Amino acid sequence: MADKQKYKRSKQRERIYSLLCSTKDHPTATWIYSELKKEFNNLSLGTVYRNINILVDQKKIQRLQSGSSFDRFDGNVETHYHFICEKCGKIEDLPCVVLPELNAVVNTNTGYHTEKHRLDFYGFCFSCSAQ
Amino acid sequence: MADKQKYKRSKQRERIYSLLCSTKDHPTATWIYSELKKEFNNLSLGTVYRNINILVDQKKIQRLQSGSSFDRFDGNVETHYHFICEKCGKIEDLPCVVLPELNAVVNTNTGYHTEKHRLDFYGFCFSCSAQ
């Protein structure tokens, strides 16, 4: 995933991409694998993961994930928002007012009913932006 | 983690809880383990995980995580918000307007600089709330 990598075309990657664009679901790697296994008899899960990472690197698809790979825990159970450093992964509490009216926006403008949301802001923390 | 489980006290759990309350960082299980290993010589990581889950179950702490355990991917790289079903884990796109002014709120009211955020709403999807 180096910066100056030259990617070549591959049928598998193109199908993964078109498959992801053709659905409004938010597929998992395993689902993509089982779908494309029908077309590519010898497809392996490793290939799916490798290509997904390339596509994310190319910014053609996005990974829906909170940030770091392991769970983090918070002794503060009150709703509050977080600032997540895109470089070091540090999570900091935001001294911001929580906006319960966001729930109301969703409840009146969509068919969904919600009473809870999660809001994370991304950027560089002080020490990382100083570097 | 059944509903009518009666939890007994344990020194380890009480220290995990007080440790989580004493810091504004958002520790990982491994960090908690290495801190408390100093006090409990034979502490094991399994104990930390078990007690974390109990504390989450008791709603004394919160787990900072997006939802399901495996990554999901989206062919739509435009910023958009999601509705996540708390029961089945399904992720759906919200036909909502994105609110770039939320970034401005953070940038003017806190010391942080952000140009990107992620907003997830939680609730029950149509089929799960029908049940």
Next chain:
DNA sequence: TTAATTGCAAACGGTTTGCCACGTT
């Protein structure tokens, strides 16, 4: 005494990676 908790080690499950053959340029 009963049942929850612990430490230990093995198992789990999603993801990554090393290797070598194959495909693209």
Next chain:
DNA sequence: AACGTGGCAAACCGTTTGCAATTAA
């Protein structure tokens, strides 16, 4: 020819779990 890609299987790593011994109620 040079090098990215695929398939396969093993490795990785955070988390969970089975078990026997310990501890709280």
